[in-house]
Amino acid sequence: MERECAPHRAAWQKAGRVPPEAWRKAGEAGLLCTKMSPEYGGSGGDIYHCLIIIEEQVRICFNEIAFYLHSDIIAPYIELYGTDDQKQRYLPRMATGEFIAAIAMTEPGAGSDLQAIRTSARSDGNGYLLNGQKVFISNGQVANLICVAAKTDTTAGGKGISLFLLETEQAEGFTRGKNLNKIGCKAQDSSELFFDNVRIPPENLLGGVEGQGFAQLMRRLPEERLIMSMAAVAMMEEAVKETAQYVGAREAFGRKLADFQNTRFKLAECKTKALLGRAFLEHALDSFLEGTFDTTQGAMIKWWTTQRQCEVVDECLQLHGGYGYMMEYDIARRYADARLGRIAGGTNEIMKDLIGRTL
Amino acid sequence: MSASAKAANDAPRRALEFTDAHEIFRASVRRFFETECAPQQHAWEEAGVAPRAIWKRAGELGFLCPRVEEDYGGLGADFLFSVILAEEQARAGVIAPMLPLHSDVMAPYIANYGTHEQKQRFLPGMVSGERIGALAMTEPSGGSDLQAMLTHARRDGDDYVINGSKTFITNGACADLIVLAAKTDRGAGGRGISLFLIETDKAQGFRRGRTLEKLGQKASDTAELFFDDVRVPAAALLGDVEGRGFAQLMERLVEERLMAAVSSSAMIDRALALTIQYVKDRRAFGKRVLDFQNTRFRLAEAKTEATVLRVFLNRCIVDFMAGELDAATAAALKYWATEQQCAIVDDCVQLHGGYGYILDYPIAKMWVDGRITRIYGGANEIMKDIIGRTL
Numbered sequence: 001m002e003r004e005c006a007p008h009r010a011a012w013q014k015a016g017r018v019p020p021e022a023w024r025k026a027g028e029a030g031l032l033c034t035k036m037s038p039e040y041g042g043s044g045g046d047i048y049h050c051l052i053i054i055e056e057q058v059r060i061c062f063n064e065i066a067f068y069l070h071s072d073i074i075a076p077y078i079e080l081y082g083t084d085d086q087k088q089r090y091l092p093r094m095a096t097g098e099f100i101a102a103i104a105m106t107e108p109g110a111g112s113d114l115q116a117i118r119t120s121a122r123s124d125g126n127g128y129l130l131n132g133q134k135v136f137i138s139n140g141q142v143a144n145l146i147c148v149a150a151k152t153d154t155t156a157g158g159k160g161i162s163l164f165l166l167e168t169e170q171a172e173g174f175t176r177g178k179n180l181n182k183i184g185c186k187a188q189d190s191s192e193l194f195f196d197n198v199r200i201p202p203e204n205l206l207g208g209v210e211g212q213g214f215a216q217l218m219r220r221l222p223e224e225r226l227i228m229s230m231a232a233v234a235m236m237e238e239a240v241k242e243t244a245q246y247v248g249a250r251e252a253f254g255r256k257l258a259d260f261q262n263t264r265f266k267l268a269e270c271k272t273k274a275l276l277g278r279a280f281l282e283h284a285l286d287s288f289l290e291g292t293f294d295t296t297q298g299a300m301i302k303w304w305t306t307q308r309q310c311e312v313v314d315e316c317l318q319l320h321g322g323y324g325y326m327m328e329y330d331i332a333r334r335y336a337d338a339r340l341g342r343i344a345g346g347t348n349e350i351m352k353d354l355i356g357r358t359l
Numbered sequence: 360m361s362a363s364a365k366a367a368n369d370a371p372r373r374a375l376e377f378t379d380a381h382e383i384f385r386a387s388v389r390r391f392f393e394t395e396c397a398p399q400q401h402a403w404e405e406a407g408v409a410p411r412a413i414w415k416r417a418g419e420l421g422f423l424c425p426r427v428e429e430d431y432g433g434l435g436a437d438f439l440f441s442v443i444l445a446e447e448q449a450r451a452g453v454i455a456p457m458l459p460l461h462s463d464v465m466a467p468y469i470a471n472y473g474t475h476e477q478k479q480r481f482l483p484g485m486v487s488g489e490r491i492g493a494l495a496m497t498e499p500s501g502g503s504d505l506q507a508m509l510t511h512a513r514r515d516g517d518d519y520v521i522n523g524s525k526t527f528i529t530n531g532a533c534a535d536l537i538v539l540a541a542k543t544d545r546g547a548g549g550r551g552i553s554l555f556l557i558e559t560d561k562a563q564g565f566r567r568g569r570t571l572e573k574l575g576q577k578a579s580d581t582a583e584l585f586f587d588d589v590r591v592p593a594a595a596l597l598g599d600v601e602g603r604g605f606a607q608l609m610e611r612l613v614e615e616r617l618m619a620a621v622s623s624s625a626m627i628d629r630a631l632a633l634t635i636q637y638v639k640d641r642r643a644f645g646k647r648v649l650d651f652q653n654t655r656f657r658l659a660e661a662k663t664e665a666t667v668l669r670v671f672l673n674r675c676i677v678d679f680m681a682g683e684l685d686a687a688t689a690a691a692l693k694y695w696a697t698e699q700q701c702a703i704v705d706d707c708v709q710l711h712g713g714y715g716y717i718l719d720y721p722i723a724k725m726w727v728d729g730r731i732t733r734i735y736g737g738a739n740e741i742m743k744d745i746i747g748r749t750l
Contacts, residue, residue: 264747264750271750275688276668276695279671280667300667352656353659356659357655358662359658
């Protein structure tokens with residue numbers, strides 16, 4: 001991270017993407033697909049490898065690099081649900097970074113309400129014809145392997161959804177829209193994707209059986225939310241650390257900012273939130289490794305940590321005064337980047353809905 | 360309850376190792392609070408104090424000072440027994456008798472710092488409930504700022520002569536054994552503070568002021584105490600060495616704050632259980648109050664906060680039992696737990712509508728009773744100061 005990513009931060013943010021070469025370097029360094037079985041070229045690690053990568057990128061304030069999306073969110077779809085042939089074809093090249101993956105669920109008319117998607121995959125006996133459009137797709141500009149959620153049966157609700165593996169090279173009828181201009185996460189490309197009679201061979205239906213998509217997505221979401229909370233907790237800790245340094249050095253009215261009671265109290269509050277977040281995360285990781293981590297826990301940790309993250313980063317920015325508003329200060333970048341956490345991975349309102357159902 | 364909700368509830372407890380012995384103890388503690396204390400709360404509120412008989416009853420059942428060693432009449436139980444007592448007292452909505460103050464705040468001073476003679480002399484009575492304990496630190500002019508205390512103990516031959524006054528003393532009206540903080544050396548700051556064991560029936564010149572009328576917790580007696588040339592023997596000095604008081608108080612505060620959080624966490628659980636039941640039963644605009652999205656979201660938030668707190672609390676209990684809970688973490692826990700308690704109980708009052716304002720409803724009582732938690736055990740501002748110093 002320090003050698004290969006940090007020096008390019010400004011350039012990649014300006015370009016709006018992490019270039020494919022960087023992905024391949026990450027693959028060479030063994031930083032992609034750390035959890036994947038060595039049989040397919042992965043490192044055979046566990047969720048703590050993901051945690052380490054996220055903590056390290058947050059530490060250098062390169063919060064938005066989406067290696068985790070590729071490695072720990074998308075690759076597991078193929079490893080867990082794919083056919084042998086699909087695993088052989090895609091996983092090794094995902095581990096090297098030759099394939100950069102995206103997952104396309106959200107549509108202009110359907111975000112958290114996944115069952116309302118309209119993209120369709122019509123079978124014509126010789127494969128599927130994909131029609132529709134997606135939006136806010138992370139890695140959408142650089143990805144050459146896209147896991148697309150589409151309806152194979154438009155009358156069956158959730159049970160009509162299937163996932164397809166689309167290789168974008170030579171995919172006729174597939175176009176990418178512009179790289180969307182986001183509030184933060186500037187080096188993370190996000191796109192609209194358009195599918196106009198895109199032909200997908202039958203062997204690229206994930207798992208080979210139609211109608212499994214919704215269940216597959218739902219089963220993976222708790223882990224995805226756990227991964228998001230890693231970044232949230234790490235960012236709270238970094239923000240407190242950076243701000244403590246800043247207020248220890250900066251002077252106003254003849255004394256250090258740290259010597260004002262308000263400064264100490266605000267930082268104490270932030271530190272407390274970070275402490276609770278870390279304890280909750282460690283507990284969740286234990287549950288995850290034991291196999292008991294469930295939808296409710298995933299919803300709780302996701303909304304709580306991303307909400308607290310935004311509060312903490314906002315307080316820390318405030319303590320930086322005018323400098324906090326300048327993008328050259330990490331805290332400003334964190335502020336912009338953090339805001340996404342309360343929306344992505346199912347909005348926090350959806351999280352509360354999930355928890356509310358268990359009352 | 361769905362399987363996943365159950366898992367979310369059970370999971371955070373795993374860190375604590377409750378054995379069958381703990382669970383048997385919990386069941387009898389629960390029965391005691393529910394059947395012998397909860398129905399009397401109103402009467403004891405009117406009286407402003409719980410009767411001595413209930414203290415003796417708690418003693419008979421083994422519910423006082425369970426951690427005191429068997430040599431001194433206790434059970435030699437572990438910290439989790441104290442946790443169970445505090446949780447069950449909170450769960451039953453029992454304010455008085457204020458057992459944790461007696462067993463977990465006051466008695467450990469004697470058990471940890473007392474001489475063998477002091478332990479032998481006082482602990483068995485505290486275990487049986489014949490003696491009721493209080494801890495007198497706060498003064499009219501000095502609360503969280505302990506070093507500013509004015510109460511003074513002057514050495515006079517084989518005795519000490521004590522002058523000063525204390526206020527906000529829990530169990531102050533009923534206690535007959537008081538751990539009193541006083542300065543033995545006015546020039547030495549914290550190092551000039553010593554603790555004394557005051558037997559009130561033998562202390563000439565000792566006087567209790569009025570029982571203070573509080574915002575809540577009305578069944579618990581809180582009093583002013585006055586010391587006017589009170590003469591005590593040198594053996595009343597806790598632990599036999601002067602000047603240790605401040606360090607002893609500071610050392611004990613970690614556990615006191617941990618226990619405060621145990622109570623807060625249990626109060627939050629109780630508030631949530633009451634409110635979830637209420638919004639399921641109560642109808643408005645043709646549907647259950649629970650069926651409104653705002654209700655579900657507020658309760659989902661509160662449920663999450665309760666879970667996060669429980670995870671952190673359990674971690675702190677485990678660390679404490681291993682001797683590893685530091686002052687800043689305990690401060691963070693106390694601050695957070697009590698803030699959450701007040702915020703969640705306030706939300707719960709709101710979800711009860713007008714009934715939430717009526718003191719016949721337990722949630723209303725929890726609202727007024729809870730406010731003190733952000734002040735006692737060191738105000739939450741002091742907690743932030745302690746955390747802030749570590750940054």
